[in-house]
Amino acid sequence: MKRTTNLFIILLGIxxxxxxGCSKKDSSxxxxxxTADPSASSGSxxxxxSAKISMVxxxxxxxxxxxxxAIDTTGFASTSDYSSxxxxxxxxxxxxxxxxxxxxxxxxxxxxxxxxxMNEDNYSAQIDKGKCEETGSDAPSYETxxxxxxxxxxxxxxxxxxxxxxxxxxxxxxxxxxxxxxVKRPPSADYPVGFFSMDFKMVATDGTEGMxxxxxxxxxxxxxxxxxxMPMTMGGTTYDYAVKANxxxxxxxxxxxxxxxxxxxxxxxxxxxxxxxxxxxxxxKQKTADxxxxxxxxxxxxxxxxxxxxxxxxxxxxxxxxxxxxFPITATVSGTTYHGYxxxxxxxxxxxxxxxxxxxxxxxxxxxxxxxxxxxTVRSWGGKLVQYTKKAITLESIKNIPLxxxxxxxxxxxxxxVYWDSDND
Numbered sequence: 001m002k003r004t005t006n007l008f009i010i011l012l013g014i015x016x017x018x019x020x021g022c023s024k025k026d027s028s029x030x031x032x033x034x035t036a037d038p039s040a041s042s043g044s045x046x047x048x049x050s051a052k053i054s055m056v057x058x059x060x061x062x063x064x065x066x067x068x069x070a071i072d073t074t075g076f077a078s079t080s081d082y083s084s085x086x087x088x089x090x091x092x093x094x095x096x097x098x099x100x101x102x103x104x105x106x107x108x109x110x111x112x113x114x115x116x117x118m119n120e121d122n123y124s125a126q127i128d129k130g131k132c133e134e135t136g137s138d139a140p141s142y143e144t145x146x147x148x149x150x151x152x153x154x155x156x157x158x159x160x161x162x163x164x165x166x167x168x169x170x171x172x173x174x175x176x177x178x179x180x181x182x183v184k185r186p187p188s189a190d191y192p193v194g195f196f197s198m199d200f201k202m203v204a205t206d207g208t209e210g211m212x213x214x215x216x217x218x219x220x221x222x223x224x225x226x227x228x229x230m231p232m233t234m235g236g237t238t239y240d241y242a243v244k245a246n247x248x249x250x251x252x253x254x255x256x257x258x259x260x261x262x263x264x265x266x267x268x269x270x271x272x273x274x275x276x277x278x279x280x281x282x283x284x285k286q287k288t289a290d291x292x293x294x295x296x297x298x299x300x301x302x303x304x305x306x307x308x309x310x311x312x313x314x315x316x317x318x319x320x321x322x323x324x325x326x327f328p329i330t331a332t333v334s335g336t337t338y339h340g341y342x343x344x345x346x347x348x349x350x351x352x353x354x355x356x357x358x359x360x361x362x363x364x365x366x367x368x369x370x371x372x373x374x375x376x377t378v379r380s381w382g383g384k385l386v387q388y389t390k391k392a393i394t395l396e397s398i399k400n401i402p403l404x405x406x407x408x409x410x411x412x413x414x415x416x417x418v419y420w421d422s423d424n425d
Contacts, residue, residue, distance in 0.1 A: 036219070037218075037219060040184040046118050046149075047156075048186040048187070049109060051106070053226060054096070055099065057089075073318065076317070082319075101230065105198075107131065107132035108129065111131070112145055114149035117149050118149045118150060119150050127144070140341055140343070140345060148161075158182055158183075161179045162179075175205050176202070176203055178203060180200075182198070191219070196215075196217055213230030213241075214227075220248075222250075226243065226247065239258075239268070241258065250279075254277045255276050256274065260272065261290055270291070272290075273287070274286065274287050305419060325344045326342055328341050330361065331355055347378065358377065362375050
């Protein structure tokens with residue numbers, strides 16, 4: 001089984017001076033002075049967006065983790081699905097939490113398929129937020145966006161989106177989040193995170209403006225600088241929620257992030273700011289919490305723990321076992337077309353569509369937008385069966401596998417991780 005992993009960097013040491021090449025001003029970083037904005041890529045085709053922006057990428061070697069497979073995979077051909085399929089990885093780093101929001105926005109914008117629907121007038125797109133957020137569940141969480149994507153030859157690609165805010169089960173909302181994105185360059189060696197700009201704001205049904213922010217890039221002599229700013233108001237206090245980071249072509253960089261100083265979920269005391277620097281081997285950070293500077297920390301990127309969260313399935317020859325877990329559907333009621341999804345977790349559809357046992361829905365194939373789709377009759381019965389199996393295992397079988405728990409007894413809201421390395425009892 002190919003695994004999606006969540007990497008946790010092990011603390012190398014608490015430092016008060018710079019050592020071993022890990023410093024706030026990374027010597028491997030090239031100059032980051034601003035240069036002139038580039039022109040758009042040539043041609044009239046779509047320009048791809050960054051799928052993910054990270055200051056701490058996962059490393060594929062030197063891990064302390066163990067791997068386990070149900071069968072021997074060493075004999076699989078290099079052309080097999082197991083060998084060629086990509087693996088998604090996620091790295092936890094407190095100072096980079098702001099980038100979760102950045103990547104969530106990019107992920108959802110990518111789901112609108114602006115390249116496929118470019119110059120096709122306004123269209124609706126079904127967005128699964130569950131694919132863009134680590135919710136601890138594979139259950140889809142859909143909402144409908146309204147989008148327009150366009151590009152003329154030699155010009156930037158423009159994406160406009162209208163997102164209903166706080167969509168209810170009946171499809172109604174409290175207003176819209178309006179966003180406009182200008183894309184000039186895809187990610188490349190010269191533009192590590194691409195080149196784009198985006199402005200967004202929330203507008204209530206009465207016209208009142210709420211949350212607003214921006215995301216943009218600048219060309220530097222070393223690569224690309226990312227800027228993101230979105231003020232966050234909690235309990236009457238407004239915090240800066242922002243990042244400014246330089247991503248160099250050689251994989252090094254520097255940056256600064258600001259956010260609420262989280263004490264537990266949805267609770268914060270004061271503000272937190274981080275100064276960071278990184279290269280392929282080390283990650284340096286200096287935290288300031290509520291105005292008080294903390295001890296600087298240097299992390300060794302070659303020493304980390306891994307844990308698996310999601311899997312793909314392969315047969316004894318390394319061929320992928322494709323499982324159709326669901327598909328998008330539409331239903332037309334009184335001249336109005338509603339978009340939904342049906343799969344492992346059941347049926348999702350706005351309640352005003354009144355879909356019930358015996359209703360007719362249409363299976364859609366959005367890779368072929370002009371297809372009419374196939375009609376199906378919904379059959380619905382209540383109930384759900386889940387089986388849990390208890391199994392006795394040895395410590396050796398879970399060597400170096402992290403175990404997680406929450407300390408509810410002390411009500412501190414913190415999560416903890418521990419693993420057995422076989423060297424310590």
